[in-house]
Amino acid sequence: MTTVTRTLYATPSSLPALGAVCDAMAFVRADLWRRFGALRNVGKSAADIRKEVTAAGWYAGLAVDGTIRAETTKDAVNDILTYKAAACAKVRQAVAKRTSDATERKRLYTLLKSDQWLEDSYLHRMMRKHFRHGVSASGNRQKEFGRDSAHLVVDVGYFTTDWVYANGFTMDDKRSGGIPGGASQVYQRIAALLARDQDEQIDDLERIDKALRERSPFFFYGSDIDLDPYLEKSQPLIAGVVKEMQNNVGQLTNVRSIIISGGGAALYASAIRKAFPRVTLEVIDAPCLANAKGFLVVGEAGLARERATAKA
Structure with a gap:
């Protein structure tokens, strides 16, 4: 097996353009977490959120190539939903400890899986504990x-x-x-x-x-x-x-x-x-x-x- 390592160098003349792109995408990430980092994503798939973002046109005016903008949006939305999935996993563990009744467990697990946990007061309370409003760590570095x-x-x-x-x-x-x-x-x-x-x-x-x-x-x-x-x-x-x-x-x-x-x-x-x-x-x-x-x-x-x- 042959191992190939490729190194891509940015020339000094390209740094201002790269810096502008980084600043713009840091703003997009932070804004997406602000908008969708909590209850606003409940019941929505990644595709649903991306369609909402596109329809609203919040970032259309940024001087950044559309592919970079779209991929950054996709990336941030996936991160948000992964954060929610991790919270759901913790709540599943809490449910398992709370009740040994198979029927009740199944009901609660189904609500979690279908993203309908707002319908049950216990699940809502536990998700509020583990699924606090997320924020982006992106910034101008x-x-x-x-x-x-x-x-x-x-x-x-x-x-x-x-x-x-x-x-x-x-x-x-x-x-x-x-x-x-x-x-x-x-x-x-x-x-x-x-x-x-x-x-x-x-x-x-x-x-x-x-x-x-x-x-x-x-x-x-x-x-x-x-x-x-x-x-x-x-x-x-x-x-x-x-x-x-x-x-x-x-x-x-x-x-x-x-x-x-x-x-x-x-x-x-x-x-x-x-x-x-x-x-x-x-x-x-x-x-x-x-x-x-x-x-x-x-x-x-x-x-x-x-x-x-x-x-x-």
Whole structure:
């Protein structure tokens, strides 16, 4: 297997255009959370909310390419509904502790699943506890990414984990690198542990991936299996990869933040935080799509600059 690492550089001349795009999209994210971060999303699908946003035209006047605007809206709406789904999962646990009556549990679970929990006073009360009005952490962070600011960007892919140490917009090749060992090795380890306990070969890594991302049980022959204990037993694999990275980058006394992207970001975040406890750590929104979105933003900014030059 051949591993290819691609690095996309933004030229200094493109930074003002990129900064404008970032500011505009930070506003969109914050505004969507303000509008739909609580009861206004109840009973609505992601498609319903996006249609409402498009029909209202709240962001149509922003000087940003329509694709970036649409993808940011989709991303933020998915984050909001994921936040609600996580609250529903906590309420399901509360229901299970509250009553052992199968009929009552089924009634409450059905109301939760159909997003009709406002109809039951107990569910409403519990959702108010766990589903507080969400807010966006997006903001103008351009000052943190100046020419003299150092950051470590870690991309946890499916097969590899790669990192870039950058001081401003200059990459430090000696403190950047990559090694085999991404999300797939964790899924394979969990599959092996499950196979041992279930006495049957398990090769469905995609379902393991889905269960971990959605924080849901792994369904196997009529049983819902909690994967958290298996993930805990896989931590030595993750710690080994993080240790290799730590040995390469050394101390991060001058680093403003560690930014984690990639499909395995959530799996590795706690180990990276443990390795660098005094450095600010940020798992970016929708880390699976981070690279693609970055290419899009840089590409669109370049096109906008070229069009502006052509008109001048």
